[in-house]
Amino acid sequence: MRIAIAGGGIGGLTAALALHAAGHRDVRVFEAAAELRPLGVGLNILPSAVRELHALGLAPAVEGHAVTTAELAFYTRRGDLVWSEPRGRFAGHRFPQYSLHRGLLQQDLADAVAARLGHGTVETGRPVTGYTVHDDSASGTTVTVHTGSGDVEADLLIGADGLHSAVRAAMHPDDGEPDTNGMWMWRGTSRAAPFLTGASMAVLGDDRAKFVVYPIRPADESGLALINWVTGRPADGPSAAQGLADRKKEVLAQFGDWKVPWTDVPGLVAAASQIHEYPMLDRAPLPTWNDGPVTLIGDAAHPMYPVGSNGATQAIIDGRAVAWHLHDAPDVPTALRRYESERLPATRGVQEANRRMGPERVIDLAWQRAPEGFDRIEDVFTAEELQRISDDYASTAGFTVEALDADSPYGTGEPR
């Protein structure tokens, strides 16, 4: 079977590896970027996706440069604790949660693709611009993939080309631009002292402004860790600041007076080696991800606000799921229908929960109920309410202990 994948990001590369593990050898990945460079800053992979990396034999490589996340904790902007919970192995899961640099994860996946499928598998500088489906009673349903440098014939096209997916646009021409909630993010990394457990992910603030902070490399011999931080604030558009020094000034104008007892928020911003700015974007859930032999995975299928650590997580699971259903079904359209009926409702729930700010809701509620702060969190929430907010998100995103103690539903990943 001739398989084309649009996009060599987290989802597309995982899909290539999962397809290879399922016995497919004619897999080509068309990537728009001229080269795969370690772009982005930090992200998290939840145990539900680490299980899939494990099945593909990738967990040791990824773990080698990740922080094994110990806890997720929510604080007010003054540093008062609202809620904390252990994560991954620390919560009794069989698999850990990892915090790591997106570029290193993408590089691990790309290295594995080169080693297992061959060096020419990812064709960089070759954007997919659209496709044409052919329904031929003799040869079955096939697809012509239009790329920046010529057409390619395939039996299956997987659109893994991210938030601004060309495959999605061709499938749903009326979809338009991504939606925004009016929040803008600065993402930065800084070398700084570890805080709390040394492997904590902390979310500070309220619905006026947030500061999310977690290490993505453990402390080195000098005692400093690589710390990833992300801010969210409402804004009409990007800030005028361009260079690093001006961006630091902008971020400090908003967060320079935040004082929490266990880390130095202004100091982190001042120590940043890079600061990127992004709008917070998603898209509404689609009615279908399929068009004959064409399907969507990852952000192309279900872009979501980056709260709750589900962007890369769900893309990895999609990659494994689509390969599994192909192996199991009599033909491509049936496989894609099964893939969609499993994954579309599951990810729609996460997209919708993230529009309500996922588990971060607890600090928004704390600020709305106690704007002057509180002495005891029990005066603001009952323990049951806090637990319920966390449990509801975990069950929507499929990472309850019960769900994860089982083996992967998509097999071991051993080559067939």
Ligand SMILES: Cc1cc2nc3c(=O)[nH]c(=O)nc-3n(C[C@H](O)[C@H](O)[C@H](O)COP(=O)(O)OP(=O)(O)OC[C@H]3O[C@@H](n4cnc5c(N)ncnc54)[C@H](O)[C@@H]3O)c2cc1C
């Ligand atoms: C450069 C970059 C930096 C990012 N940084 C972060 C970050 O720091 N933290 C975070 O949480 N998330 C980040 N993300 C988003 C995150 O990677 C995704 O939300 C998540 O991993 C889902 O993966 P995906 O494979 O669906 O999409 P992505 O990982 O976004 O991959 C999509 C891939 O498709 C390629 N592409 C786009 N259009 C086309 C086209 N027409 N034809 C062929 N290829 C195309 C892109 O170059 C990219 O390689 C970043 C994404 C990108 C592209």
